[in-house]
Amino acid sequence: MPRSAYITVRVSPAERTSIVARSASCGMAPSAFVREAALLRDTSPARVADADGLRRIRVDLKRIGNNLNQAARALNAYGTDEPALGMLRDALGPVSEAAASLAALLSKENDHEP
Known part of the structure; x- marks a missing residue:
């Protein structure tokens, strides 16, 4: 209308x-x-929400998802050897960083509430 x-x-x-x-x-x-x-x-x-911040987090999560997918394929194909576990450890660090970025962004938005 x-x-x-x-x-x-x-x-x-x-x-x-x-x-x-x-x-x-x-x-x-x-x-x-x-x-x-x-x-x-x-x-x-x-x-x-802060569209630029969310866009950056989305790109990071997409990259991280690809890394986790590669690690899962390696674990399925070769079992749990040290290189595969290393790939998994390397992928989990950015997951924590992306989650922290998202939490900070949400906290920032909540700080602006009346």
């Missing part, structure tokens, strides 16, 4: 600055931020 009706709300310059900053931190236009805040008062407003 197209939005064609208007509601005018007067705010102080400081309130406007705060609304614009908070909407930007959520990746939203100020009008969408105010609309969602008003309409979803009893629920949490939708948050937009």
Whole structure:
């Protein structure tokens, strides 16, 4: 449904600055931020995650998945020898790093909640 009706709300310059900053931190236009805040008062407003951060984590996880797949193939083909276990250990370190990055990103987003 197209939005064609208007509601005018007067705010102080400081309130406007705060609304614009908070909407930007959520990746939203100020009008969408105010609309969602008003309409979803009893629920949490939708948050937009840091797309660049998530993209980097996705690339890392894809690379790690390929490494884990190679390690699993080696273990299935040759059994548990030291080189295969080494590949597995090498792949598990970045999994922990990616999980920590994701946790930090989510923590950062939670810090911005009103």
